[in-house]
Amino acid sequence: MSAAPTPSCHESGAVATAGPDAAVVALAGTPNVGKSSLFNTVTGARRTVGNWPGTTVEVGRGAWDLGGDPARRVTLVDLPGAYSLDAMSPDEEVTRGVVLAQGEEAPSAVVVVTSAAHLARGLYLVAQLRERTIPVVVALTMLDVAQRRGLDTDAAVLADELGCPVVALDPRRRRGGGQLAAAVQAALVRGPLEPRHTPPTSESEPAGDELALADERFSWIARAVERAQRHAGGARRTFSDRVDRWATAPVVGPLLFLAVMWAVFQVTTVVAAPLQDALDSFFAGPVADGADRLLAWVGLGESPVRGFVVDGLIAGVGMLLTFVPLMALMFLLLAVLEDSGYMARAAVVTDRLMGRLGLPGRAFLPLVVGFGCNVPAIAATRILSQARHRLLTALLVPFTSCTARLTVYVLLATTFFPEHAGSVVFAMYLLSIVLVVLVGLLLRGVLWRALGAEPLVLDLPPYQRPTARLSLAVTWLRLKGFLRTASGIIVATVVIVWFLQSVPAPGAAGTFGAVPVEDSVYAAIARSIAPVLAPAGFGEWQTVSALIVGFIAKEAVISSWAQTYALAEPSSEREPGVLGQQLLETFTASSGGHAGVAVLAFMVFLLAYTPCVATLAAQRREIGLRWTAAGVAMQLAVAYVLAVAVFQVGRLLW
Amino acid sequence: MTSLATAPLRVVLHVENADGAPESLRRRLAELGVRPGALVSVVQRTAGGGRIVDVAGSRIALGRAVLEAVTVAAATAEPCGVAAS
Incomplete structure (x- = not known):
């Protein structure tokens, strides 16, 4: 928890937390999948949201009612975007710190928000979390964007493959929050998950192991995606491609x-x-x-x-x-x-x-x-x-x-x-x-003089009508x-x-x-x-x-x-x-x-x-x-x- | 075999490796789906010498240095466009 740069968010109490005894649920996911939108919907808070990776750089907390009963209130922790638990920037460090916290601050469950339009990408975090016993619930967003690209996603099949519940929702239009609450409640009651099977690792070559481990995770993800998502339409140029032809072109x-x-x-x-x-x-x-x-x-x-x-x-x-x-x-x-x-x-x-x-x-x-x-x-x-x-x-x-x-x-x-x-x-x-x-x-x-530029690797979110x-x-x-x-x-x-x-x-x-x-x-x-x-x-x-x-x-x-x-x-x-x-x-x-x-x-x-x-x-x-x-x-x-x-x-x- | 920087546009490509990139960059690319075995295609050139690459239906912008570090080969003669994977 010490990794979080702004403990002030916790103390200032801009949004009431669920109290010291309530279970902590962490909200994680890759950048720009709508974590903060979801957070705002279920807690009634007003966090800054934007169609831009890296909008959230601090931790936010809010109370989340999982269903009428005050005993079912949990503290939801909104985290900055992270692709994995291997922290590569300070905001990913924050995520890692909160998700893997031990003792009192340890979360009882993690909700991983994943975009159906970039399914494989969001699941690396799930793959890593499923190597542990912590209950995981996957919240699937942007199904409409995926559908427009001809991608049909089967949440039930995906849940089978990942070994954890998968809930489809639309936080931008405030749909699916109830189902997600029920799934999280059920996951909290059920308790620790059986970790997914991973091949044994040798201790002699930690560096090579790390790469082998990553490869294993990627193939696990590839299999899950292949079974759960079908590409319905043929190849197509999306609306975003047509706009980008001009918007990112040289000179124009x-x-x-x-x-x-x-x-x-x-x-x-x-x-x-x-x-x-x-x-x-x-x-x-x-x-x-x-x-x-x-x-x-x-x-x-x-x-x-x-x-x-x-x-x-x-x-x-x-x-x-x-x-x-x-x-x-x-x-x-x-x-x-x-x-x-x-x-x-x-x-x-x-x-x-x-x-x-x-x-x-x-x-x-x-x-x-x-x-x-x-x-x-x-x-x-x-x-x-x-x-x-x-x-x-x-x-x-x-x-x-x-x-x-x-x-x-x-x-x-x-x-x-x-x-x-x-x-x-x-x-x-x-x-x-x-x-x-x-x-x-x-x-x-x-x-x-020797400052090396970080090469450009940037995810381009699809264009959307601003709400x-x-x-x-x-x-x-x-x-x-x-x-x-x-x-x-x-x-x-x-x-x-x-x-x-x-x-x-x-x-x-x-x-x-x-x-x-x-x-x-x-x-x-x-x-x-x-x-x-x-x-x-x-x-x-x-x-x-x-x-x-x-x-x-x-x-x-x-x-x-x-x-x-x-x-x-x-x-x-x-x-x-x-x-x-x-x-x-x-x-x-x-x-x-x-x-x-x-x-x-x-x-x-x-x-x-x-x-x-x-x-x-x-x-x-x-x-x-x-x-x-x-x-x-x-x-x-x-x-x-x-x-x-x-x-x-x-x-x-x- | 060629690099993403010189690969033709709108052709399905098979990623061979990203060995020209440092470890951390390779990891980042893998997270975004650019890893050995993945099917990608170059959507277009961008201002500043970069390119937009289609990876499993999503678009990522890559700078020149990154493109040069990724080795690709032409995949089977599929029609151009979205790579399924």
């Missing part, structure tokens, strides 16, 4: 990939914009006015409390909430891409590119997730089997431009380049990819996670910023809460750093302070501006669009008239420097404090050099 594949990514960002900016404006007007108008009136009514109309609540909390949190439609759309599109099966093709198309960086195609997943949010992306590096690949990927993830940064790009691009906002934002994403590649090459050249329930569930889960981490950080940041803005700088006139913002400690700190950033064209204290706050969270950049300018202006001027006007003035002043170039330099800096404290926390967990600190230094250096270069060169040309 990469172009399609770029087009898909471009469409995703175009949709998020174009569709989200009106919703964003509406929410913005709502918070700046009715909500702020209402709070104003309420505070005046209780006699706090002109106190520092008013500034804190109206200009701090409402402006800051309101600004964060206006970006919820944008985040939701982005998460939804990524979920649809995953569920449809396209993500696996994207990994194939990008494999050679990743190979140049010394990374396997699988490393593409964390990097793509990074475009949504860097924090889960760092956690997703666990799907890589080599420690060096995990380290390199974790160091590259911060250069993927997350949606929090997108919010700032959108504000700046729509303000300064209203005609070309979509293209400017798209260019930022291209630059982000270029940075990942260049920094990756640099790190590889400097640190790991609304699944995509929406994933979207909601990610959005909730984002709001939970972001809101805490945002509120803390807003409080600190408000406090610093309320304290007069040494030597300045005024008292706490009654000082012009440009005379506050906040402005003083930012001003002392500003000269360093002058060569990049944005050495103005309002901009620099936003960058300091952005170190904590990029979502806070805009709220910090909102707060700074709201305090500087009489509150009656608070209305949508005013912020953009004020930013224009600031950038024009700091750049000596080259506002556009300075804004571009600022956006480049914003792209490249440290994403947020939550990412640093995740990095520290995965690669340790020293590498995290080295990463921060590298991000700041890259950001500074690039921003200065953009401004100095751009100023001459434009």
